[in-house]
Amino acid sequence: MSTILIIADHRDGQLSTATRKTVRCAADFDADAIDILVLAEDGAEVAAQAARLSGVRRVRYVNHPTHAHPMAATAAPQIVAAVKAGDYSHVLGSNSSFGKDVMPRVAALLGVAMVTDLMHVTGAYEFQRPTYAGNAVDTIVAPADRILVATARGASFEPAAEDGDAELEALSLDVELPTHTRFVSTDTHTSERPDLGTAPRVVTGGRGVGSEENFRVIYDFADHIGAAVGASRAAVDAGYVPNDMQVGQTGKIIAPELYICFGISGAIQHLAGIKDAGTIVAVNKDEDAPIFEIADYGLVGDLFEVIPALTRAIG
Ligand SMILES: Cc1cc2nc3c(=O)[nH]c(=O)nc-3n(C[C@H](O)[C@H](O)[C@H](O)COP(=O)(O)OP(=O)(O)OC[C@H]3O[C@@H](n4cnc5c(N)ncnc54)[C@H](O)[C@@H]3O)c2cc1C
Missing domain, CATH: 3.40.50.620 (HUPs)
Structure with missing residues (x-):
């Protein structure tokens, strides 16, 4: 029972x-x-x-x-x-x-x-x-x-x-609570975008995006298709984005219907976070990148050329 x-x-x-x-x-x-x-x-x-x-x-x-x-x-x-x-x-x-x-x-x-x-x-x-x-x-x-x-x-x-x-x-509980821990403050990253953990569409960027400023193209594309934005650990560690955007083994485990990643090589620790995604689309300029082994759709190309072309094609 x-x-x-x-x-x-x-x-x-x-x-x-x-x-x-x-x-x-x-x-x-x-x-x-x-x-x-x-x-x-x-x-x-x-x-x-x-x-x-x-x-x-x-x-x-x-x-x-x-x-x-x-x-x-x-x-x-x-x-x-x-x-x-x-x-x-x-x-x-x-x-x-x-x-x-x-x-x-x-x-x-x-x-x-x-x-x-x-x-x-x-x-x-x-x-x-x-x-x-x-x-x-x-x-x-x-x-x-x-x-x-x-x-x-x-x-x-x-x-x-x-x-x-x-x-x-x-319910009323009569419990003696510890006093050794107290709340000091919360420091959260707020976003108007869909929640990364539950969004049906997710767009991510990796080290290949190159900088915090360049990440603007990832945000704009995500907004264009109504997606949440995530990143690889390399992009987080390089300071391009805050760490609550990390997807993977030590980040968020997500299962969107559509996952589109730009400039991410496909390390196993990253793949651990997207195993349950529906359709995986990868854009990488290296045709031997491991991400293409698990992608449903792969495009070999420079993300800075592919994203504007995709945006125009989607309309
Ligand atoms: C214990 C442990 C836990 C980890 N946890 C995580 C985790 O939770 N999440 C995670 O992501 N990683 C995690 N990692 C790190 C992981 O091993 C990789 O180092 C990381 O995922 C690499 O990130 P990346 O693909 O962005 O960078 P890289 O591996 O450097 O790949 C960058 C890619 O961008 C491509 N590229 C470059 N320029 C362009 C361009 N202009 N257009 C298109 N493509 C381009 C390159 O060809 C390359 O394939 C963990 C590692 C360890 C040891």
Whole structure:
């Protein structure tokens, strides 16, 4: 019997797509019940969004001032208290920054190991996950006599449908919170463009773009086709773009319907981030670049000539 608690990811009052995908992952467990826990300063609105997700039994929300700026150190003890109070067998989070931060603490406080990046669920305690930068797939069998803590790989699941009507419950937890960690400030890169993690179209640039100024051609082309913008690690390390735009093993793992990359060679660490992309289009001036081995469409050419031509052709 599996009773699953999903830890909601949300920002600015909006439930994240990553959580919708985690709910879809949970459905594959053939669970007896799927509940969602929302930790927020005032979680009623996010909880109402979560309650619409298909297959969810109950959404529990905890209002607490510490959640105005979510911190793993204070969230984890509250999650553990909710897990124990609800007698859950599984605790799932998404593989977002917050999920990757908080879920190991939850596992540690529960005294169990955790499984990261579930990409395929084959039983209540049997899963597949990528390893070696996505070049191999592990099958994991977890012990059924312990609470299972895991994160779901967003790129592997569709978002849950929104035709549900789960029960809402305000939860009050009596937990002593650690005082060794406090919120200081947030420094985020804001963008009007679609979100890189969830956009159906993504355009990226690599070291071949050459400079921060040159990256303008990548932004303009992305805006022309309504795409999110990403980059290789070499482009990030060279300072062309901020590091939250990095795609790959140590960046964002994405699964857009269309992925177009310019001046990216196709190192395995980059490919680890785009394995689940639908159609991959690569433009590179080196016909031997490894990216062409995995591209559905490849164009050998100088990106500074190809992009204006593509823009004109698209109209
Ligand atoms: C532990 C570890 C983790 C890593 N994680 C990541 C990660 O998450 N993401 C990631 O991307 N990398 C990651 N890397 C780095 C990775 O190994 C590569 O170094 C990096 O992906 C290379 O980036 P690039 O393709 O932009 O640069 P390069 O490999 O230098 O390729 C640039 C390409 O641009 C082409 N080019 C140049 N000028 C033009 C032009 N005018 N028009 C068209 N093409 C042009 C060249 O032919 C070349 O193929 C990681 C490495 C390690 C060791």
